[in-house]
Structure formats: C-alpha cells, structure tokens
Amino acid sequence: MDVTLSVIKADTGGYVGHTDVHPEMLQVARERVVGAVERGLLLDGQVSRVGDDLALIMTHEREPDDPDIHGFAWEVFQATTEVAKRLGLYGAGQDLLSDAFSGNLRGLGPGYAEIRLTERPSEPIVVFLADKTEPGAFNYPLARMFADPFTTAGLVIDPAMHDGFEFEVLNLIEDQVIRLRTPEDYYDLLMLIGSPHRFVVRRVFSRQKGIVAAATSTQRLSLQAGRYVGKDDPVAIVRCQSGLPALGEVLEPFSYPHIVSGWMRGSHFGPLMPTSYEDATPSRFDGPPRIVALGYQLTQGKLVGPRDLFADVSFDRARRIALELADHLRHMGPFEPHRAGMDELEYTTMPELMKRLQARWQPLG
Ligand code: F6R
Ligand code: MG
Ligand code: MG
Numbered sequence: 001m002d003v004t005l006s007v008i009k010a011d012t013g014g015y016v017g018h019t020d021v022h023p024e025m026l027q028v029a030r031e032r033v034v035g036a037v038e039r040g041l042l043l044d045g046q047v048s049r050v051g052d053d054l055a056l057i058m059t060h061e062r063e064p065d066d067p068d069i070h071g072f073a074w075e076v077f078q079a080t081t082e083v084a085k086r087l088g089l090y091g092a093g094q095d096l097l098s099d100a101f102s103g104n105l106r107g108l109g110p111g112y113a114e115i116r117l118t119e120r121p122s123e124p125i126v127v128f129l130a131d132k133t134e135p136g137a138f139n140y141p142l143a144r145m146f147a148d149p150f151t152t153a154g155l156v157i158d159p160a161m162h163d164g165f166e167f168e169v170l171n172l173i174e175d176q177v178i179r180l181r182t183p184e185d186y187y188d189l190l191m192l193i194g195s196p197h198r199f200v201v202r203r204v205f206s207r208q209k210g211i212v213a214a215a216t217s218t219q220r221l222s223l224q225a226g227r228y229v230g231k232d233d234p235v236a237i238v239r240c241q242s243g244l245p246a247l248g249e250v251l252e253p254f255s256y257p258h259i260v261s262g263w264m265r266g267s268h269f270g271p272l273m274p275t276s277y278e279d280a281t282p283s284r285f286d287g288p289p290r291i292v293a294l295g296y297q298l299t300q301g302k303l304v305g306p307r308d309l310f311a312d313v314s315f316d317r318a319r320r321i322a323l324e325l326a327d328h329l330r331h332m333g334p335f336e337p338h339r340a341g342m343d344e345l346e347y348t349t350m351p352e353l354m355k356r357l358q359a360r361w362q363p364l365g
Contacts, residue, residue, distance in 0.1 A: 001119045003043065003301045004066075006058045007127055007235045008073040009217070010095040010110035013084025014052035018132075020281045021049040022089055025080040029054060032076045041072060043301030050280045050292050051131030052091070053233045054080055057294070059301045064114035070104045077110060111135075111217035113235050118211075120242060123298040126250050126309065128236040130272065132282050132289040133262035135234040136196025137272055138216045141253035142167070143193060145238065145245045146204050146213065147182040152249040160208055160243030168203040169193060170218055181207065197261060197344060206244060213245075214238045233262075251293060251309060257322040259329075263287040267340045267348055270329055273322035276311035288326045 015022035026047055033045035033056065045058040056076060062069050077096055084092035097109040105112055117123070130137055144151040146165040154161040164182045169192055171177070180189045192199040204214040216236040240247045257271035263286060270288045280290045294306035332338035342350075 001300055002061070002116065003059050003119060003298070004062060004064055004069075004114060004116045005125065005237055005298065006060065006064065006069055006073075006112060006114045007055060007129075007217075007237055008058070008070070008105065008110055008112040009053045009055040009129065009233065009235050010073075010077045011052045011091065011233065012054060012077050012080040012095060013087075013089035013092040014094075015084075015087075015089050017090050018052045018286055019283050021052060021054045021080075022083065022087060024087065025054060025083045025089075028079050028083050029056065029076050032072075032079060033058070036072055041068060044303045046303055046306070048127075048129060048277070048292075048294060048306070050129035050290055051233070051282045052094075053129065053131050055127075055129050055235060057127055057296075057303065059298065059303060061301075064116055065104045065106070067103050070112075071101055073110060073112075074101045074105065074108070111232055111234060113215045113217045113237050115212050115215045115237050115239070117239070119298060119300070122241070124240040124247055125296045125298050126238045126240060126247065127294045127296065127306070128238070128291055129280075129294070130235070130289065130291040131233050131280065132266075132270075132287045133234065133260040133272060134196065134232050134266075135216055135218050136193070136198075136200045137234060137258075137260040137262070137289070137291075138236045139193040139196040139199070139201050140258045142201045142204060142214060142216075142236075142238075143190065144253035145250050147186055147189065151252050152245045154245060154249060158243065161206075161245075163207045165213065166205040166207055167193075167201050168205070170200050170202050171198060172200055172218070173198050177202070209243050211239075247295065247309075254291065254293070254310065255315065255318050257318055257325060259325070260289055261340055261344065262289045265348065267345055268329075268338055269340065270338075271322040271325040273326075274310040274315050274318055277308050278311075284326070285330060288322060 029047040036042045043059040048055045081093035095109040149155045167180045206213050217234045254274040260272045263270040272289045280292045282290050293309035295309045296303045296305035329338040
C-alpha cells in the first residue's frame with residue numbers, strides 16, 4: 001500500500017511560558033483529526049507535543065505538500081490558536097506567520113517532515129519531535145545512524161546495508177541542495193553537516209533498496225520572518241529495520257547527548273536531552289532542549305502506537321549526562337560558547353542593542 005506520513009508541527013501558544021501545550025489545545029486538535037479521519041481526508045492521525053510545540057502525525061493517500069492536508073493542519077493550528085487566545089496562553093499563534101493560507105505550508109511558519117512510501121510487510125517508524133532547537137540538530141544523529149559503523153552495526157554486517165546511504169543536504173543560507181553518498185563521501189558529508197546552522201540533512205535514502213529512509217523538517221523561522229520569532233523546533237521521521245538501521249541503531253546516537261543550538265531565547269548552546277513524552281516540558285532556563293521518540297508500526301496506513309521510546313531506563317544515563325552538561329554550560333552565563341555566536345544572534349533582538357551603542361564607539365587613537 002502506498003501511503004504518505006506527514007508530521008506537521010507548530011507552536012500556537014505555550015502553557016506556561018514556553019514549556020508545554022495546554023490540554024484543551026490538544027483536545028481541540030484531536031477532535032479535528034478524528035473528524036478528518038471520519039470524512040476520509042486522513043487514513044489515520046494522532047496529536048502529540050513536545051514542549052510548546054503541537055504535532056499532528058497523519059497518514060493519507062495524497063502526495064507530500066498536498067494543499068488539502070497542509071490546509072487541514074493550518075485550520076487545526078488556527079483552532080488551537082483560538083484556544084490559546086481564550087486562555088491567555090503565551091505567544092498564541094506564535095508560529096503562524098501569515099493571516100492567509102495559500103496552497104501549502106512552505107514559508108508560513110509550521111514545520112513539517114513528510115515521507116511517501118510503499119508499506120513494507122512490516123513498517124516500523126520512529127517520529128522524533130524536538131523543542132528548543134533547530135533542524136540541524138538532526139544532522140549529528142542522522143550521520144551516526146546511517147553512516148557510522150560504530151553506531152550502526154548493520155553497515156558492517158548486514159548485506160542489505162553494506163552499500164551505504166545517500167544524504168540530501170540543504171544549504172539554508174544559499175538555497176542549494178547536494179546529494180552525498182556514504183561511505184565514499186563521508187568526509188565531505190561531515191565537513192558540511194558539522195555546521196548545522198547552515199547545512200541541514202533533509203532526507204536520507206537507502207542505496208540498495210532505493211527508498212527514502214528518513215526526512216526532517218527544514219524550515220528556518222528566524223530567516224523566514226527576518227527577525228527572531230522562536231527556534232524552528234524540528235521533527236524527523238526515520239524508517240527502521242530490514243535493510244535500514246534497526247530501531248536500536250536509530251536510537252543509539254541519543255545515548256550520549258550532543259550539543260545543539262537553541263535553548264533560552266534560541267540563543268544558547270546546550271545538550272539535547274532525550275526524554276519520555278511526560279518529561280518533554282523544558283523548564284530550566286527554558287530547557288534544556290528536549291527530544292521525544294515515538295515508535296509506530298505503520299500498518300495499512302494505520303498508526304499502531306506510539307511507544308514512548310526514550311522512556312526506557314537505558315536513556316537514564318543520557319539524561320544525567322545532559323543535566324551535568326547543562327550545569328557546566330550554564331556556568332558560562334552570557335559567554336560563548338554557551339551563548340550563541342554573533343552571526344546567530346543577528347536574527348534576535350541583539351542588533352537593536354548594538355545600535356544603541358553605535359554613537360559611543362570611538363576610533364582607536
Ligand atoms: C526559545 C523560547 C524561549 C523564549 C524566552 C523569552 O525558543 O521560545 O526561550 O525565547 O522565554 O521569550 P519572550 O521574549 O517572549 O519573553
Ligand atoms: Mg513558544
Ligand atoms: Mg517550541
């Protein structure tokens with residue numbers, strides 16, 4: 001069966017501050033999703049959240065970028081914004097950058113990752129939702145899942161994976177795209193995606209199976225709006241098993257937290273902490289950045305799940321390390337490398353403050 005999995009998310013209001021989504025917003029979104037399944041627009045759908053971002057996880061028979069699917073998500077986000085406004089929640093409608101919807105969500109604020117696939121006899125999938133970070137946060141784990149034999153044993157010992165994978169990488173600053181094949185282009189891949197602010201992995205393909213294995217959301221709200229409107233808080237979809245990384249290989253990169261950009265005011269580096277759904281409510285210094293992993297078996301277009309994969313005790317140590325890293329970085333206060341570099345702060349309120357000092361600068365005598 002051919003089916004599209006669309007994961008579309010937006011921050012339409014925080015409860016309290018930027019920490020969580022209010023249960024009433026989730027309820028309203030769920031009612032709409034049930035309605036869309038009943039009238040046949042969706043095969044199946046669920047509502048989830050990470051921090052202040054509400055996520056719609058939907059299956060349907062349309063292509064990616066479908067106007068009706070994106071339009072439906074837009075309507076849901078309008079409805080949750082109304083709830084947020086009524087309850088006086090923080091930043092109601094934060095990610096809805098336009099008053100009008102015109103065909104698809106590109107450039108409008110909400111982030112989305114979509115995969116069109118032919119269901120395999122069994123189709124295990126992980127949906128990752130992250131808060132207080134940027135799309136490039138997935139570069140490191142995707143490189144490790146799909147290209148690092150020390151993470152993914154299958155690259156070495158599974159004949160169906162031995163030829164490696166192909167990475168589609170976007171240059172967000174210059175609006176370009178490149179395809180790199182691992183293992184032969186591995187060093188070039190790392191050269192680029194080691195700068196996750198500029199280069200972002202959008203999709204990964206299996207070379208042997210000729211299928212898409214992973215997709216991320218790549219919008220950059222800050223650049224779209226020309227001013228700081230929050231981090232992009234990305235999502236990703238990863239297919240697992242049978243010639244793709246096993247579920248455990250997909251999760252393995254998160255067993256030791258990597259440092260990402262985001263956190264407080266989208267202007268600080270901090271550890272990406274894997275947590276259960278329950279614990280995905282970033283509060284300390286508006287963080288540290290969180291990621292949840294929802295496991296599904298996709299069966300005849302139905303979402304069987306989710307399993308809350310980071311709830312497992314084997315990620316307890318990653319959480320402890322993340323909290324230690326958080327302490328360490330927090331001690332730096334407003335100093336780099338905890339605070340982001342000046343080029344990143346360009347999209348915040350920083351230039352305004354720099355302007356205030358302009359007249360006080362004197363030439364070096
Ligand atoms: C980060 C984020 C928060 C806010 C911070 C200040 O993505 O959303 O850390 O940047 O709480 O918010 P304002 O300026 O709205 O008070
Ligand atoms: Mg928010
Ligand atoms: Mg958020």
